[in-house]
Amino acid sequence: MLGYGRSIRESNGDRLFLAGVYVFLVIALIVVLYPLIFIVSSSLSSPLAVSSGRVWLWPVDITLDGYRVVLSNPQVLKGYGNSLFYALMGTLISVTLTVVLAYPLSRRSFFGRNALMIFITFTMLFSGGLIPT
Numbered sequence: 001m002l003g004y005g006r007s008i009r010e011s012n013g014d015r016l017f018l019a020g021v022y023v024f025l026v027i028a029l030i031v032v033l034y035p036l037i038f039i040v041s042s043s044l045s046s047p048l049a050v051s052s053g054r055v056w057l058w059p060v061d062i063t064l065d066g067y068r069v070v071l072s073n074p075q076v077l078k079g080y081g082n083s084l085f086y087a088l089m090g091t092l093i094s095v096t097l098t099v100v101l102a103y104p105l106s107r108r109s110f111f112g113r114n115a116l117m118i119f120i121t122f123t124m125l126f127s128g129g130l131i132p133t
Helices: 012-044 047-051 065-072 074-105 113-125
Strands: none
Touching (some): 012 065, 065 074, 074 113
16 A cells, blocks of 8 residues: 555456566575485485485484584584684674774764775775785
8 A cells, every 4th residue: 555545456467467576586495495405304314315316305213323423523613613713703804894994983082084995996996905904
């Protein structure tokens, strides 16, 4: 409903277009979701069921042995710890530096504000590496 009690009537062409969009989105969802479901199903299935091709959508001969083996490896746990550390510290440093730079740039009286803004914008447009980050 639009204001004042008026409503917009969809034409048959609009309905057909929306139906086509929904069909396309459902197909895209299936194309994206099936590999993810297959990987999870394979990870929960026995190795014999996976190698024989019996796993299609649902897990077959459910077992958690693969997870037990992977998580018992200290190198994998160290890798997860490193990833978590880098993600948290990178986010913290990035947010801190963004605030430290953004606040002075928001002040019109900041000396060299325009030159610094041009420098930052230039490096963002022409891939300046780590400078804009």
